[in-house]
Amino acid sequence: MTHINVLDPSASPLDYYGYELRRYREAAGLTQKQLGGIIFCTGSLVGQIETARKLPTAEFSERADVALGTDGLLSRLLDLVLRSQLPAWFRQIAELEARATEIYAFQAQLVHGLLQTEAYARAVLGVMDQTDLDRRAAARLARQRILDKEEPPVLWAVFGEGVLHQEVGGPEAMRGQLLNLLSYLDNPRVNVQVLPFTAGAHAGLMGSFDIFRFESDPAIVYSEDYETGHPTANPVEARARLLRYDHLQAAALSLQDSAELIRQVMEERYGEQRAVA
Template sequence: MANIQSLDPTASPLDYYGWELRRQREAHGLKQGQLGDIIFCTGSLIGQIETTKKVPTRDFSERVDAALGTDGLFSRLIGLVLRSQLPNWFQPYAEMEAKATYISTYQAQLVYGLLQTEEYAQAVLSVDRRAKVDGMVAARMERQRVLQRDQPPALWVILSEAALLLEIGGPGVMRRQLAHLLKFQEDPWVQIQVLPFSTGQHTGMMGTFTLLRFDDDPDLFYMDGYDQGHMTANPDVIKERSVGYARLQAAALSPEDSARLITRVMEERYAAPHSTDER
């Protein structure tokens, strides 16, 4: 990784963040350990972030701003830093997702990224990208901030029943992930439906896909693969997939029945163990 003496602040958002952190810290006459004491972390962590060996979090950035009086500088930078941790092919979608006013998605195997818990995301992303998993998890959590806006997008999620049964990270992780989904029952902007196996053939058999709608821009269709994403505003594709999604909504369980199924799976398949150790 980069040596702080040779760190190029123009190389990437992460490099600039590390360079600026060191510059601001030294301008305040603080050593790494001293700054760490102020913001309740180790000097080693400060050093790792300054040399791009560690990706900062939003919480870390806000504490640095408060400690150094940098007027929100690092809180503004962190969004760029975390977005840069997403795969290059996924970044265009993430940018459009953040601008959408209506998101409708069908998920064939996994919980949608905006609804994932941190530990669930960690388990999913660590399969292929262990070296970058911390930064990618932080980036996924950053994406979820769109749901916390004063005017969040309307989000409609259809999950295949497989997403409830595919055990990601172990029973405890799944139990907490399903419990997290249930918290959205009271959210007026989020609707979750489960498509049961008993549906048989359906219009989502092509795989996971998402439709994005905007106030002033054309609708977008998106689906991703292992190392690439496909996004189009082709009106014929939008029409076909919108009808397909409406048929999925009609075939899926109601939001109320979906919540009952999620609860049943959580309590029966991922019941809390009697001992303190989970398998």
């Protein structure tokens, strides 16, 4: 007889997801192999997700919800599962991103996590630590689901021009990353500006930061170092950082000119431009 792992659904969101998946599958009278056949995956994958050894994806969750008649339960659990895979110190920030109505981000060295491609994210996360890279990259990319909500936040992202030239993950990864930034040009809720080298000394020289604004709660400012993050709702700091951001936006190129610079760097450094979807 096949040994079945006994899951404690209270152990973690991933364990709870696996417990519910198994409960619904067994209630439907399906084996793991049979469910896999219905949702176009292997029975082994179903088993790994049921035993909390592998992360589910949005596609898996949506198909399993339909096949098992869960009324969308697994898809609703997915955000909680993926958020739980983030570093403990960052989970509060992911919650702030999910609740914010407006996000203002300044990044001097990297593309912001909400706009990273998978290849770029894996290169960033794997610099000093290759362990569990699949899970960590999936958790980072899952944060981007907030941009697909029915009412997503308005995201303003200002990048230093050096971000376009810093070759993270190799030429192919950079080409894909810059194409991804260009794909937002006609999206009024995701706005990308580049702070050019010619701006000289600017209001962001002290480092990268984010500002989260909410419907009724005070604004929160967030910055981080190598090991942890530092959120604060201090109104004096929030006002000071908002003023800095105003100056950064004023010094940055317009949305259209930023796109032109991104396209130029992509063509000159990372190969021919491909059509933007």
